[in-house]
Each structure stands twice: as structure tokens, then as C-alpha cells.
Amino acid sequence: MKLKGKVTLITGAGQGIGKSIALKFAAEGADLALFDINRETCTKTAEECKGLGGKCKAYAVDVANREQVTGACEEVLTVFGRVDILVNNAGFDRGATLLKVTEEDWQAVLDVHLKGALNCIQALAPNMIGRKYGKIINISSIYGKSGGIAAISYSAAKGGILGLTKSIAKELGRNNINVNAILPGLTDTPTIKKMPERYKRMIIEATPLMRMARPEEIANVAAFLASDESSYITGATIEVTGGWMM
Numbered sequence: 001m002k003l004k005g006k007v008t009l010i011t012g013a014g015q016g017i018g019k020s021i022a023l024k025f026a027a028e029g030a031d032l033a034l035f036d037i038n039r040e041t042c043t044k045t046a047e048e049c050k051g052l053g054g055k056c057k058a059y060a061v062d063v064a065n066r067e068q069v070t071g072a073c074e075e076v077l078t079v080f081g082r083v084d085i086l087v088n089n090a091g092f093d094r095g096a097t098l099l100k101v102t103e104e105d106w107q108a109v110l111d112v113h114l115k116g117a118l119n120c121i122q123a124l125a126p127n128m129i130g131r132k133y134g135k136i137i138n139i140s141s142i143y144g145k146s147g148g149i150a151a152i153s154y155s156a157a158k159g160g161i162l163g164l165t166k167s168i169a170k171e172l173g174r175n176n177i178n179v180n181a182i183l184p185g186l187t188d189t190p191t192i193k194k195m196p197e198r199y200k201r202m203i204i205e206a207t208p209l210m211r212m213a214r215p216e217e218i219a220n221v222a223a224f225l226a227s228d229e230s231s232y233i234t235g236a237t238i239e240v241t242g243g244w245m246m
């Protein structure tokens with residue numbers, strides 16, 4: 001149990017990668033505060049995590065809404081006493097090519113991925129700095145490094161997360177806070193299940209390991225970065241892609 005007693009806040013925990021991270025962290029002994037815009041799925045994940053033994057509470061929060069994030073984080077700090085680990089995972093896409101991206105969609109995507117991560121980090125960093133301990137894990141995407149066709153806003157947001165990760169790692173290192181990013185490749189989550197099979201096939205054919213990731217394979221890397229086994233890693237951007245776009 002490498003996360004025994006570690007208080008962890010995970011965003012976008014209602015399904016997919018966020019849910020897998022929650023279940024993995026619960027199995028490793030962490031106490032969990034789960035945020036998702038979808039109260040129903042978030043509560044369901046929390047019930048499953050509680051079944052694994054630890055303390056777990058679900059919060060309906062839109063990470064793009066600064067007031068909601070600040071209020072919920074204050075409540076988490078009161079209920080749990082501290083936050084040791086923050087996983088910024090919440091995300092969504094409104095795919096469009098360059099000439100079709102609307103201002104509204106661009107803003108919405110950047111608000112959730114980039115401002116959402118900043119909102120959570122700013123709400124929790126003072127607690128981590130005060131205790132000289134913290135792990136921040138930002139879920140980016142391989143598109144943040146490579147870009148992607150019809151993924152203008154998404155790639156820009158995910159690339160922004162890499163800059164945010166490195167800048168915050170530089171600022172917070174002196175406070176014993178590790179800040180890292182994971183760049184998943186195609187991962188088999190409910191959202192990806194809706195993607196046309198022909199696109200998935202194209203990606204899989206370009207992936208040396210010749211398959212999608214299972215969400216648990218992303219969660220395993222998050223658990224490593226959250227544990228003290230990775231104590232000398234900060235500012236890293238770790239590709240978990242099966243070799244796609246290496």
C-alpha cells in the first residue's frame with residue numbers, strides 16, 4: 001500500500017482514466033476527495049472506492065468554475081485536514097479543424113483543461129507549501145507534444161499543461177512539492193468507445209504496442225508519481241502511449 005493515508009484529490013473521477021486512478025489509489029490505501037461535474041458518476045466511483053477500505057467523498061464541481069473549485073477545496077481541507085496529492089484529470093474535447101474552431105469552443109476547452117488545473121493548484125498549493133509536502137500530477141495528452149488534426153483547442157490546452165507543469169515544478173521544488181505530467185496515448189475510456197472504429201484502427205496501426213492503453217495503465221503511472229518512489233522526479237512529462245508519436 002504505497003499511498004497509505006495519503007489524502008488525494010482527483011478531478012474528473014466519474015469515469016474513464018479519472019475513475020481508474022481513484023480505484024488504484026484507493027487500493028493503495030489513499031483517502032480520496034473526488035471532483036466531477038457529473039454528480040451521479042462521481043458518487044458511484046466514490047461508493048466503489050469506499051468498498052476498497054479508505055475514506056472517500058464525492059463533490060459535484062465544475063473545475064472551470066473558480067468559485068466552485070475554491071469552495072469545494074476549502075471543504076476538502078476541512079473534512080480531510082490536508083491534501084497530499086492532486087491529480088488534475090478532468091477534460092473534454094470539442095474537436096474542430098483550424099478554420100472551424102469557434103471562439104466559444106476554444107474558450108470552453110481551455111477553461112476546463114488549463115484554467116481548471118490552475119484553479120485546483122492555486123486552491124491547494126498553499127496547504128502543500130505550508131506542510132512542505134505535495135505531489136501534483138497533471139494529465140496532459142500526447143497531442144500536447146505532437147498536436148493533432150481537428151484537435152486545435154485540445155492540443156493547445158494540453159500543450160499549455162506541459163508549460164504549466166514545468167513552471168510550477170520550478171516554483172514549488174523548494175517546498176518539496178513534485179509536479180509532473182502524464183501524456184496518455186489512445187486510452188480505452190467511455191469517451192473513446194464512441195470514436196469511429198476507423199480512426200482508432202489508424203492510431204493502433206501507428207502504435208508499436210499495437211493496441212490502446214487500458215485506463216489502469218495510466219493509473220499505474222499516476223500511482224508511481226504520487227508515491228515516494230518517484231521522490232526525485234519533478235517537471236517530467238511522461239509519455240504513456242505504447243510508443244505512438246514517440
Ligand SMILES: NC(=O)c1ccc[n+]([C@@H]2O[C@H](COP(=O)([O-])OP(=O)(O)OC[C@H]3O[C@@H](n4cnc5c(N)ncnc54)[C@H](O)[C@@H]3O)[C@@H](O)[C@H]2O)c1
Pocket residue numbers: 011012013014015016017018035036037038041061062063064089090091092112116139140141142183184185186187188189190191192
Ligand atoms: N482517453 C484517451 O485516449 C486520452 C488520451 C490522452 C489524454 N486523455 C486525457 O485524460 C483525461 C481523462 O480522459 P478520459 O478519456 O477518461 O475522459 P472521459 O470523458 O471518459 O472522462 C472525463 C471525466 O471528466 C469529467 N469532466 C468533464 N468536464 C469537467 C469539468 N468541467 N469539471 C469537472 N469534471 C469534468 C467528465 O464528467 C468525466 O467524468 C482527460 O484530461 C483527457 O483529455 C485521454
